[in-house]
Amino acid sequence: DIQMTQSPPSLSASVGDTVTITCRASQTISTSLNWYQQKPGKAPKLLIYAASSLQSAVPSRFSGSGSGTDFTLTISSLQPGDFATYYCQQTYSSPSITFGQGTRLEIK
Amino acid sequence: EVQLLESGGGLVQPGGSLRLSCAASGYTFSTYAMSWVRQAPGKGLEWVSAISGGGGSTYFADSVKGRFTMSSDNSKNTLYLQMNRLRAEDTAVYYCAKTKYCTNASCRNDAFDIWGHGTMVIVSS
Numbered sequence: 310d311i312q313m314t315q316s317p318p319s320l321s322a323s324v325g326d327t328v329t330i331t332c333r334a335s336q337t338i339s340t341s342l343n344w345y346q347q348k349p350g351k352a353p354k355l356l357i358y359a360a361s362s363l364q365s366a367v368p369s370r371f372s373g374s375g376s377g378t379d380f381t382l383t384i385s386s387l388q389p390g391d392f393a394t395y396y397c398q399q400t401y402s403s404p405s406i407t408f409g410q411g412t413r414l415e416i417k
Numbered sequence: 418e419v420q421l422l423e424s425g426g427g428l429v430q431p432g433g434s435l436r437l438s439c440a441a442s443g444y445t446f447s448t449y450a451m452s453w454v455r456q457a458p459g460k461g462l463e464w465v466s467a468i469s470g471g472g473g474s475t476y477f478a479d480s481v482k483g484r485f486t487m488s489s490d491n492s493k494n495t496l497y498l499q500m501n502r503l504r505a506e507d508t509a510v511y512y513c514a515k516t517k518y519c520t521n522a523s524c525r526n527d528a529f530d531i532w533g534h535g536t537m538v539i540v541s542s
Contacts, residue, residue: 343529358528396462400524404450408464411462
C-alpha cells in the first residue's frame with residue numbers, strides 16, 4: 310500500500326495568515342493527489358484535484374502543487390471558515406486509495 | 418443539484434449484519450464509479466470499497482474483504498454496502514462518494530467530488 314504522511318499534524322494560525330500543509334507519498338504517485346477539507350460533523354469537501362487543479366466554486370486562496378512524492382496545499386489570507394481538518398488522498402493505486410492522517414488547522 | 422443520501426446505519430452487535438444504502442440524485446448514476454469511505458470516531462478517513470459505474474467490478478480494502486459486499490441498482494439510483502460479521506473496529510461514520518470523472522473504479526486520476534452526509538454504524542454489545 311502507498312502510505313501518505315501529512316505534516317504538521319496540527320497547526321495554529323491567525324485570520325489573514327498564509328499556511329502550508331505538506332503531504333509525502335511513500336512512492337511516486339505522479340500527480341494523482343487530491344486535497345479535502347473537513348469540518349466537524351460534516352463530510353469532506355474536495356478542494357484540489359490532480360495535485361494543482363482547483364475544484365469548482367473553491368476560492369482561489371487555496372492552491373496545490375507538487376508531483377512525484379512531495380505535495381503542498383497552501384491557503385493564503387486565511388478566513389474564519391478555513392479552520393478545519395485537511396486531508397490529502399492518493400489515487401495512483403486506485404481503487405486502493407489512501408488518505409493522509411489529516412492536518413488540523415486551528416485559530417491562534 | 419447533485420446529492421447523495423445515506424441511510425441504514427445503527428447499533429448492531431458484534432458478529433451481526435447491516436446494510437447501508439446511498440440514494441443518488443441530480444446526475445446519471447450509472448456513469449460514475451462510487452466508493453464507501455469510513456471514519457472512526459476521532460480518526461481519519463479510510464477507503465472501504467468501490468464499484469464501477471453501472472454495477473461492474475467491485476473492490477474492497479483488506480480490512481473488510483470477505484465480510485462486506487457492494488452493489489448498485491441503476492433503476493433506483495442506489496448504492497448498497499452489505500456488512501456482515503461486524504466487529505467493534507467497524508464502528509464509524511460511513512460516507513458514500515461519487516467520482517469526479519471515471520466510470521471505472523480502478524481509474525488512476527480521479528477524485529471524490531460529491532459526498533453524502535454520512536451514516537453512523539456502532540458495533541457494540
